Amino acid sequence: MTTQVTTVETDAARQYVTEARRIVVKVGSSSLTTASGGLDADRVDALVDVLAKVRSGGEKEIVLVSSGAIAAGLAPLGLTRRPKDLARQQAAASVGQGLLVARYTASFARYGVRVGQVLLTTDDTSRRAHYRNAYRTLDQLLAMGALPVVNENDTVATDEIRFGDNDRLAALVAHLVRADLLVLLSDVDGLYDGDPSKPGTARIAEVTGPEDIAHVEIGSAGKAGVGTGGMVTKVEAARIAAAAGIPVVLTSASRAADALAGRDTGTYFHRTGRRSADRLLWLAHASTPQGSLTLDDGAVRAVVEGKKSLLAAGVAAVEGDFVAGDPVELRDTGGRAVARGLVNFDAKEIPRMTGRSTHELARELGPEYAREVVHRDDLVVLA
Secondary structure (H helix, E strand, C coil): CCCCCCHHHHHHHHHHHHHCCEEEEEECHHHCECCCCCECHHHHHHHHHHHHHHHCCCCCEEEEEECCHHHHHHHHHCCCCCCCCHHHHHHHHHHHHHHHHHHHHHHHHCCCCCEEEEEECHHHHHCHHHHHHHHHHHHHHHHCCCEEEEEECCCCCCHHHCCCCHHHHHHHHHHHCCCCEEEEEECCCCCECCCCCCCCCCECCEECCHHHHCCCCCCCCCCCCCCCCCHHHHHHHHHHHHHCCCCEEEEEHHHHHHHHCCCCCCEEECCCCCCCCHHHHHHHHCCCCCEEEEECHHHHHHHHCCCCCECHHHEEEEEECCCCCCEEEEECCCCCEEEEEECCCCCCCHHHCCCCCHHHHHHHHCHHHCCCCECHHHEEECC
16 A cells, blocks of 8 residues: 555645746657657647746746657658667657757747757766766756756767666756756656556555555556656656655646646655765766676775775776776675776776785886775765
């Protein structure tokens, strides 16, 4: 059974929605396109009508994370369904991204709102300098009164540097821009305690923590077959955002106005944690390790329990072909991933460093080798 939420808690939650100043809204491909894969201008305009009204008073800021580039490019390229191979997905994204942004630009222009396109890859957001640049760009667009439209850069992203789905991207963008609220819009009006197409199932109005939905069997596929996300990715995105101190409303695009007005629609995910260091959230949820370092037992304790940097003396083995600055997994001797971090050395450099103290490395290899292998500021412990 789901946890019972009192009326007072419900009212407070919905009031928080109405008081949110900076809001990230994510919309899925199925909510923007026709059955044949092209953009549905009426659906786009309907969403824009809602978002423009919300920000019309000048007190609220909207960041729109929009899927639909690949879906929009299908029909123009003569494709009937989303291709499975990466090359054709990239080709469809190349055609569709221009169509998508042009449609948003024209639709928001009806309200005198300028649109700014921001395309991201995980590489843009897990590295320190790139992360700062992404934040500054989005923050400046909002400060200048523009509405950022964010998407993954599908035209160049490979399997190794992809977010995987725009639900997760939206959760991370919400954290990046220090949003007060994340709204996930799809073709389903909330999370249900079973298959919503079957009788007897009920909408889950609020989720106060993971235990509330531990019993729920969550489906993985959307209806239209044009996107990559399903309810699984939306619940995971909600978990990421809520754990980072950002409440989430999950509902259908057709009920966006009700959701943003704080009415009882969809599923409201309460905050379950506080905001953490920005880049560490990206490192934990958006990076793809390019290799791994096996730590001895003492180093595992120092990293996991002591929150210390990883020194060469604690490294027992190296796997992968990474370069300095890449994300790597830190594993215990049993092969279990205990942390993830940005490494300070190339993979080929580390074998001659393992098990040796910083003083010894500085004396024999030079002072540049006296650094941490992974600094604690670039390291996140995995649950």
